[in-house]
Amino acid sequence: MQEPPLSLATAQETDCLTATLESISDAVLMLDRSWNIRYMNGNAERLLKVQRHEVVGKNVWTVFPEAVDGPYYRAYHMAVETNSLVEFEEHYAPLDLWTEIRAYPSQQGVTIYFRDISERKAIEAQIHNMAFYDKLTGLPNRQLLLDRAGHALSLGHLGAMLFIDLDNFKTINDTRGHDKGDMLLQLVAARLRAEVRECDTVARFGGDEFIVLLEDLGSTENDVARVAQDIALKIVRAFAEPFDIEGMEQYSTPSIGITVFSGACGSVDEVLKRADLAMYQAKAAGRNTVSFFDPTMQARVSARAALEADMRRALGNDEFVLHYQPLMSVDGTMAGVEALVRWKHPQRGLVPPAEFIPVAEESNLILPLGRWVMREAGSRLAQWSGDTRTAGLEIAVNVSAAQFHRPDFVEHVLEVLAQTGARADRLRLELTESLLLKDVEGTVGKMQQLRAAGVSFALDDFGTGYSSLSYLHRLPLDQLKIDRSFIWSAVKEDSGAAIVRIIVLLGKALNMSVLAEGVETQEQLNFVIAEGCQYYQGYIFSKPLPEPELLTIIAGL
Incomplete structure (x- = not known):
């Protein structure tokens, strides 16, 4: 668009140019080289909120003093000095304007075109905000x-x-x-x-x-x-x-x-x-x-990642085995065993549970591992039922929170019992206090379904979590297991002994048996028997054993 200044055009040309400038969508200002406004179209009046008859003939910087020393002033001088076109975008409160300044050297005039781009800028800003x-x-x-x-x-x-x-x-x-x-x-x-x-x-x-x-x-x-x-x-x-x-x-x-x-x-x-x-x-x-x-943190994380990858491989290669720790009655008979998973690594040998169980829980590998333990325990129960020495034994299986809260947990346990032929009344599931915190109603419902089938429940590591008496009496539990830390402190500290006594009394009041974990010395055993615990487990009798060694011990009882 290369229109000449109005003053140098013929009357007919002026009328034609004026009609054109009034019809275009841009706002238009025409200035002479002294910065005086020679012409303003209707769009410029509306956009700049001035009346043309009030400003034509006046100096543009007097009419718009806020533009002095701003981008318009600098762009105007650049256009005049270089006889060229200068184009830019600028915020001219409250508007965002696109501006084009054209200088005409032969006519000694300058034409300025404006366009309101506020809506476009708002959309761009919205898109930017959404993206960033x-x-x-x-x-x-x-x-x-x-x-x-x-x-x-x-x-x-x-x-x-x-x-x-x-x-x-x-x-x-x-x-x-x-x-x-x-x-x-x-x-x-x-x-x-x-x-x-x-x-x-x-x-x-x-x-x-x-x-x-x-x-x-x-x-x-x-x-x-x-x-x-x-x-x-x-x-x-x-x-x-x-x-x-x-x-x-x-x-x-x-x-x-x-x-x-x-x-x-x-x-x-x-x-x-x-x-x-x-x-x-x-x-x-x-x-x-x-x-x-700490750079050593990176090494630990790398080792953990390698261990997780090894565990995934091990699950497919049958490298996990069960060891069994006897659960003893205070009368000297074996009431059952606790099944504890072990990892027989082909290069590292037996990997301690404390090393791989946390990784299994963090990576959700605890789910396939827990299902494997449940199937293996069911198979052992079914096999042991044919031997008079082991037919009366229970097997206690630890259940993780992730495993228990799976929607199909009950169905899986019942499926294992049906497929293996194991007796439900010989399976005891050990739950932790933290597991019970989530969805108490749902937890009670699942426990009741399995208990109706004959499965029993023990609350493991009792006293270390967040058990509340308000719901503890509602849970269909059969046994409380006193955490080993209380047993260790009971013979040394009055407070530890008091806690053990309270748990035993609570178990009796709720019609639950009580088992002491981690019994290692004769002094500890004498204490838990004197306080009324019916069962105990610990190294004083046996550490967790592979099945052949367990059967040897059973044969000697």
């Missing part, structure tokens, strides 16, 4: 965090990353509802922003995980680590104050992992991995604390 900001908290999301962290690494900046996880957030969701959990996340986001500098990035990484990216903290790693720790501790102190959720106080504590980074750290993924590992170290240290990344 968390909808719930308004914080930068994972993608924007990765971009900013990558930029910091590319510049070689020395900084720190804080990986923050809310302790027990799932419990809050489960007990107060997801809507209250969302409110808590919003309050957490606001509190985190208040505790860091304006230049720092606070991002919601996902779920109840937040990342704080800190830059320009110092010139050495020690300086950065010191300042990062100070900020992390500020966050911990800030979280000591309760959050107000619709008039109710809610406490939430953070576990924070810190890693210091520089351009030499490699990728953003590596920095995130280190901060994540440090956060889990903070969890392991008791939660509501701060932990720095």
